[in-house]
Amino acid sequence: MKKIQKLTRAQLTDQIMKVSEVLYTAIEPELEFMFNNEDDPDEDSFTEFLDMLDQETAEKIKEAAFNRDSDDDEPEIMLMENESTTSLDVVTEQGDGYIVILIENDINLTGNLFIEDYVTLIVTGDIKAKNIIVNGSLYCSGNIFCTVLFSASGNDHQTYSAGNMYTSLIAENGQYTVSESKIYSRYLMSFHNTIKGKSGRFVENTALENGNEASVLNPEILDENGFFDEDAFLNYINIHQPESLFI
Numbered sequence: 001m002k003k004i005q006k007l008t009r010a011q012l013t014d015q016i017m018k019v020s021e022v023l024y025t026a027i028e029p030e031l032e033f034m035f036n037n038e039d040d041p042d043e044d045s046f047t048e049f050l051d052m053l054d055q056e057t058a059e060k061i062k063e064a065a066f067n068r069d070s071d072d073d074e075p076e077i078m079l080m081e082n083e084s085t086t087s088l089d090v091v092t093e094q095g096d097g098y099i100v101i102l103i104e105n106d107i108n109l110t111g112n113l114f115i116e117d118y119v120t121l122i123v124t125g126d127i128k129a130k131n132i133i134v135n136g137s138l139y140c141s142g143n144i145f146c147t148v149l150f151s152a153s154g155n156d157h158q159t160y161s162a163g164n165m166y167t168s169l170i171a172e173n174g175q176y177t178v179s180e181s182k183i184y185s186r187y188l189m190s191f192h193n194t195i196k197g198k199s200g201r202f203v204e205n206t207a208l209e210n211g212n213e214a215s216v217l218n219p220e221i222l223d224e225n226g227f228f229d230e231d232a233f234l235n236y237i238n239i240h241q242p243e244s245l246f247i
Helices: 009-019 021-034 043-051 055-067 230-237
Strands: 002-006 076-081 088-090 099-103 113-115 119-123 131-134 137-140 148-151 158-161 165-172 176-179 183-190 195-197 201-203 207-209
Touching (some): 009 021, 009 076, 009 099, 021 119, 021 137, 021 158, 148 176, 165 176, 165 195, 183 195
Parallel strands (some): 088 113, 099 119, 119 137, 131 148, 137 158, 148 165, 158 176, 165 183, 183 201, 183 207
């Protein structure tokens, strides 16, 4: 990706608000957490964000927010341009902390989109890719189109679309995944958090939600104890179609 310019939080806010107030409302709680450097932070300002998390993770985030004491802890914000039409790995460089990346156009890929856990990617447009793997956070002002949308993290990130989500498989292993509009998918897997379509969720075939993985899923993506194996799953979907994940 090509770096265009470094942004302040105020500039980022202005850029997002020009496109969608709804998108900014979704992003704001995470930004508030990232940039909260007060000695005695107002917990109400990011209560909505904390409410998505389990109690242990929420307490850790509160403690981290209280202990921030300098601008050096703030993430870098970059306006960037995607030049790839094949695959795109959105990752930090060695020594970097958290980074917020804004892309002000559509992303159209024939291959995969990968977002690492130290990245918050904001896209003011549609996203089209083969598979989308979100370890960090993804916020999209438009629609998301892909074969597999997989959101995984320690319950402290979010995958969000202000438009619709169109997938063959939508899955999460610890991340709040939400469409402001509708979700259309052939299959759904939800293990530790929530997949929500605010205007409707339409799943044609299997929907596994906090159920017995061993009774539904292909043994090739389960560990020796019969539980979902994330690494095995990620390797599997690069070779096989989503329908073969289920028995």
